[in-house]
Amino acid sequence: MSSTRPTVALLGATGSIGTQTLDVLRRELDSFDLVAIAGGQRLGELAAIAKEFNVSSIGVVSVDDKATLQSMVGPGVTIVVGAEGLTELSRCADVVVNAVVGFAGLPVTLSALEAGKRLALANKESLIAAAPLVAKVRATTGAEILPIDSEHCAIHQCLAGSSGEPGHPDVRRLLLTASGGPFRGWSKEQLSSVTKSDALKHPTWSMGPKITVDSSTLMNKGLEVLEASALFGIEVGRVEVVVHPQSIVHSMVEYVDGAVLAQLSEPDMRLPIAYCIGSPVRLNHAWGRLDFGQPLHLTFEAPDRVAFPALDLAYDAARRAGAAPAWLSAANEIAVEAFLNDQISWSRIIPLVAEVMDVYDDEALDSLEELFENDATARRIAHGMVVR
Ligand SMILES: NC(=O)c1ccc[n+]([C@@H]2O[C@H](COP(=O)([O-])OP(=O)(O)OC[C@H]3O[C@@H](n4cnc5c(N)ncnc54)[C@H](OP(=O)(O)O)[C@@H]3O)[C@@H](O)[C@H]2O)c1
Numbered sequence: 001m002s003s004t005r006p007t008v009a010l011l012g013a014t015g016s017i018g019t020q021t022l023d024v025l026r027r028e029l030d031s032f033d034l035v036a037i038a039g040g041q042r043l044g045e046l047a048a049i050a051k052e053f054n055v056s057s058i059g060v061v062s063v064d065d066k067a068t069l070q071s072m073v074g075p076g077v078t079i080v081v082g083a084e085g086l087t088e089l090s091r092c093a094d095v096v097v098n099a100v101v102g103f104a105g106l107p108v109t110l111s112a113l114e115a116g117k118r119l120a121l122a123n124k125e126s127l128i129a130a131a132p133l134v135a136k137v138r139a140t141t142g143a144e145i146l147p148i149d150s151e152h153c154a155i156h157q158c159l160a161g162s163s164g165e166p167g168h169p170d171v172r173r174l175l176l177t178a179s180g181g182p183f184r185g186w187s188k189e190q191l192s193s194v195t196k197s198d199a200l201k202h203p204t205w206s207m208g209p210k211i212t213v214d215s216s217t218l219m220n221k222g223l224e225v226l227e228a229s230a231l232f233g234i235e236v237g238r239v240e241v242v243v244h245p246q247s248i249v250h251s252m253v254e255y256v257d258g259a260v261l262a263q264l265s266e267p268d269m270r271l272p273i274a275y276c277i278g279s280p281v282r283l284n285h286a287w288g289r290l291d292f293g294q295p296l297h298l299t300f301e302a303p304d305r306v307a308f309p310a311l312d313l314a315y316d317a318a319r320r321a322g323a324a325p326a327w328l329s330a331a332n333e334i335a336v337e338a339f340l341n342d343q344i345s346w347s348r349i350i351p352l353v354a355e356v357m358d359v360y361d362d363e364a365l366d367s368l369e370e371l372f373e374n375d376a377t378a379r380r381i382a383h384g385m386v387v388r
C-alpha cells in the first residue's frame with residue numbers, strides 16, 4: 001500500500017540535528033513517512049534507524065561502506081554511494097532535511113531545490129559557499145528553503161510581519177542573537193590557552209563538534225550573518241549580531257517603525273526542526289516551552305569584535321561577494337578540522353582563516369565548476385598553512 005503521508009529524506013541522520021529530527025518524526029509517525037537517510041562513519045546507527053523507520057534507501061560515503069551496510073540491513077534496502085547518492089536521495093522525498101556537516105552537504109541543497117522540493121536546511125555551509133548558485137535553483141517551481149538554524153528559523157517566523165516585498169524595505173535590521181560561546185568575556189591571555197575540551201563545551205546548546213568549535217570562535221555567528229543575508233535577500237549591512245547569553249530569544253526583526261518582533265523558547269533544536277517539517281502547519285507538540293511562572297532574565301550586549309575577529313572576517317567576505325564566502329567557509333573547515341586533530345591550537349584557527357582570506361583575489365562564482373575550483377584552492381592554501 002503506498003503512503004499518502006508527505007515523505008521525508010533525512011541526510012546526516014546520525015548527527016546532532018539528524019537524531020533530533022528523528023525525535024520529531026517519532027512523534028509524527030501518522031503524519032510523515034521517513035523514506036531515505038544518509039550518514040558518514042556511523043554505519044551501525046544508520047542500520048538501526050533504517051530498521052526502526054523501515055526506510056527504503058540509504059546513502060553512504062564509500063563502496064566499502066555499502067557492502068558492510070547491505071549485510072546489516074539486508075537486500076530489500078537500496079544503498080547509494082557518495083555525492084551522487086546524496087543527489088539521488090535529495091530528489092526522492094517531499095521534504096529534504098539537510099543535516100550533513102560542511103561542504104559535503106552541497107549536493108543535497110542544490111539537488112533538492114532543483115527538484116522543486118522543500119529543503120529544511122541545517123547545513124549552512126552549502127548555502128554560504130554557493131549562494132549565487134542556490135539563488136538560481138531556488139526559483140524552481142515548488143522549491144523552498146526553510147531554515148533549521150534556530151536564529152534563521154526565528155527570523156523566518158518574525159518576517160511574517162513584513163509586507164514581503166523583495167529586499168524587505170519595511171525591515172530596518174535583522175538582529176541575530178549569539179550566546180557568546182564558552183569564552184564570552186575571556187581576556188586575550190586566557191584565550192591563548194584554550195584546550196579542546198574547553199572549546200567543545202557549549203554553555204547552552206549540545207551540537208556536533210564542528211559547529212561547537214565554530215560557536216567558540218564566533219565564526220558560527222559570522223557564517224550565520226552570511227546565511228541570513230542569502231536566505232532573506234537582505235544586505236549584510238542590515239544584519240547585526242547581539243550577544244544574548246541565555247539563548248532564549250532566538251533572533252529578532254526590527255521594522256522601520258521601531259517595532260521589534262522576536263521568537264522565544266528554551267534552547268531546543270527540535271522546535272525549529274518541527275517548524276521546518278510541518279510548516280505552514282504548527283505540529284502539536286511543544287518543544288522548549290517556556291515557564292513564565294519563573295523569573296526570566298534576558299540580557300543583551302554587543303559582541304567583542306577585538307577578541308573574536310571572526311565576525312569581521314565574515315562581514316568582509318560578504319562585502320567582497322563572489323567566491324569570498326566559499327573561501328572563508330572552506331578555510332574555516334580546514335582550520336577547525338586541524339584543531340580537532342590536535343594539529344593547531346584554538347587561538348590559531350581564526351588567524352589561519354584570515355591569512356587564507358589575505359590570499360583571496362576577487363574570484364567570480366557563476367558555475368559549479370568555479371565553486372569546486374575555489375573551494376579546492378582555499379582548502380589547499382589552508383592545508384599548507386596547517387602543516388607549514
Ligand atoms: N547541531 C546543531 O544544534 C546545529 C544547529 C544549527 C545548525 N547546525 C548545522 O547543521 C549541520 C549538521 O550539524 P550537526 O551538529 O548535526 O553535525 P554532526 O553532529 O557532526 O553531524 C553531521 C552529520 O553529517 C554526516 N556526514 C558527514 N559527512 C558526510 C558525508 N560526506 N556524506 C553524508 N553524511 C555525512 C555525519 O555522519 P556520521 O556521524 O555517521 O559520520 C552526521 O550524520 C551543520 O552544518 C551545522 O552547522 C547544527
